[in-house]
């Protein structure tokens with residue numbers, strides 16, 4: 679009898695040990711682990727400890743840029759969200775939201791750009807010129823230590839490895855303040871350039887500077903029109919010019935010339951004309967302005983490039 683009672687006690691203990699397990703509490707533990715941000719590739723990665731559904735990730739940056747995307751999964755069960763258009767150098771909050779066993783879990787990661795404030799590069803800009811060259815330039819930040827040295831990295835797509843600048847342009851003190859690219863490759867209308875400027879100093883870490891993608895077609899600077907000729911056919915002065923060679927095919931309506939006709943008797947008059955040759959009756963203009971009719975007056979041409987890349 680005692681033995682039977684003992685066995686009963688044993689069973690009861692076993693049973694309560696089994697069912698006193700804090701199962702619901704276990705479920706409240708987030709299934710998201712190993713959340714990591716690659717600030718260069720702008721990818722957030724993580725893995726799960728349990729099966730989930732309804733996943734999304736969100737990035738918030740101080741420039742009020744907020745984006746929510748769905749993740750992709752790699753072969754080794756790593757989940758990836760990519761934010762190619764986000765700028766991370768002012769810091770970012772990243773959040774992964776998932777549903778797991780009916781509960782919603784939010785896991786956040788706060789990213790801060792390391793280094794002394796104001797020591798990173800500032801005033802970064804790039805331009806493409808002479809069809810196949812590109813120059814980028816920047817200035818040392820106002821709080822940059824004297825020994826700061828900057829490095830520029832560029833890549834053309836998310837899948838491409840970054841390459842460091844080959845021809846740096848140096849400022850008067852030997853600090854790198856620009857980069858000359860002499861091998862831009864075959865142009866595509868859709869070309870984008872991605873840049874990162876970081877730096878080193880013995881005194882402090884230097885924050886990096888990153889950007890939204892630069893659209894190559896918007897940073898091309900055109901040469902002046904070529905082969906300008908002015909002819910006079912006894913009633914009209916005819917000014918003709920040829921388009922400069924340009925890297926990207928633009929439909930002609932995107933390119934405007936501005937003609938600044940300066941007559942001796944008046945302030946400059948400006949005409950905005952569309953592309954191709956432009957007929958200009960200089961004699962009439964000169965007369966209207968009170969000048970001597972029929973005299974050839976000098977013409978100068980300036981060119982407008984449409985859409986320049988805004989500063990970051």
Ligand SMILES: *[C@@H]1O[C@H](CO)[C@@H](O)[C@H](O)[C@H]1NC(C)=O
Nearest residue numbers: 709726727728729730731779
């Ligand atoms: C997750 O789901 C898959 C298929 O739906 C299943 O084979 C696997 O056992 C589940 N894993 C966990 C940890 O529940």
Ligand SMILES: *[C@@H]1O[C@H](CO)[C@@H](O)[C@H](O)[C@H]1NC(C)=O
Nearest residue numbers: 738739740768769770771788
């Ligand atoms: C991240 O979130 C914290 C807390 O909500 C907030 O104080 C901070 O400004 C946020 N940072 C960014 C970069 O949005």
Ligand SMILES: *[C@@H]1O[C@H](CO)[C@@H](O)[C@H](O)[C@H]1NC(C)=O
Nearest residue numbers: 800801802816817818819820
């Ligand atoms: C950066 O550009 C701004 C605006 O053009 C200018 O005021 C500032 O002096 C520049 N900073 C440096 C370090 O060149």
Ligand SMILES: *[C@@H]1O[C@H](CO)[C@@H](O)[C@H](O)[C@H]1NC(C)=O
Nearest residue numbers: 805807812813846847857858
């Ligand atoms: C680009 O940089 C090179 C190398 O410093 C320089 O010779 C050239 O004048 C620059 N061109 C433009 C358009 O800024």
Ligand SMILES: *[C@@H]1O[C@H](CO)[C@@H](O)[C@H](O)[C@H]1NC(C)=O
Nearest residue numbers: 718829831840874876877878
């Ligand atoms: C600068 O960026 C490059 C490219 O991502 C990286 O390899 C290098 O370690 C960075 N340097 C510093 C000092 O962070």
Ligand SMILES: *[C@@H]1O[C@H](CO)[C@@H](O)[C@H](O)[C@H]1NC(C)=O
Nearest residue numbers: 904905906907908918919920
């Ligand atoms: C300039 O235009 C004239 C007249 O159309 C032409 O004969 C000449 O070949 C052109 N020169 C160049 C360098 O294109």
Ligand SMILES: *[C@@H]1O[C@H](CO)[C@@H](O)[C@H](O)[C@H]1NC(C)=O
Nearest residue numbers: 910911912913914915916957
């Ligand atoms: C001069 O050229 C203009 C434009 O082609 C034409 O309208 C005009 O009749 C020409 N004048 C003479 C005298 O040929």
